[in-house]
Amino acid sequence: MGGGIILVLELLFIFFARIIDVSLGTIRMIFVIRGDKWPAAAVGFIEILVYTLALALVVGALGDPIKLIVFSIGFSLGVVVGVVIEERLALGYRGLQVTIDKEHGYITDELREEGFPVTCWEGRGKAGEKLVMNIIVKRNLAPFVAEKVYEKAPSAFVVFMEPKQFRGGYFKK
Template sequence: MHLTLTWQSLLVALGIFALRVCDMSLDTIRVLFVVRGRKGLAWALGFMQSLIFVIAISSVLANLDNPLNIVGYAAGFATGNVVGMTIEERLAIGHLQLTIISPLRGAAIAELLRSHGYAVTEVAGRGLSGTVTILHVGVMRKNLSEVETLVLEADPEAFVTAEEIRPVRRGYWRA
């Protein structure tokens, strides 16, 4: 293997890089749709991803004499993962179950969230230092920052966790 640096060899390596970025970005998003049960989208993304993958790997294997192709392939793989994650974050598709624990302001948090259209379930609990209010709120991922801001407004000391969920039946979801 030797490195012959020409414009053509550089363009081929960049093309392989771009194909792998697309391939892996689609793969990352596809996996998230599979987990969320979105069969049609998962199929379409899988089809496109595998088509791009075949073109990319064929280009590498047809030109093994250019080590830049292998570097482009590997760099595209790594970059595609990050790009896919970034796209998925921006799409913010899905649902979250927030658990909010507040020792003093639980009722105030619940009322503030309800006044903004969120369904809240309140549960009394006992923590290390005494009684606490535990709030459960189902939210669309795209609304997370709004809810987080509201909670901090009502109680800056509240403890908040989020879990990805897949709703099965009924419930209220603010769009």
């Protein structure tokens, strides 16, 4: 009876440890991509500590397929949880390059009136004169800005970009 409880506890530990360490790995990679080396190192320390503890329970039991399956399922769910956490944290900034028909140029002024930084230039597409807007906002504001554009210009072409570094300019706080 006691051995069964210990096995269940080990399986639960392996499962949740993998979810935690893989989620932390996702966050660590975001810090690395952004160039935040010290936060990445701190998260990486905890990530590898949790991973090593979980791995220790599996390496000694490679002949136990249940532990291997639980280890792998924990990894898979950790990927999902890591992405959800990353989306909620919305760290950093997102660039939007928005191409609209020139007749919708008033959108530029409306966005600026709301405090969004907009740089624009004229272009020419297959279907005529265009206006291209470059907008850098906090990540959590990017979907809001895109939706505002789509409400007024449903045929807008919006590209979301991940700026790694930038300097100067104006940003909505």
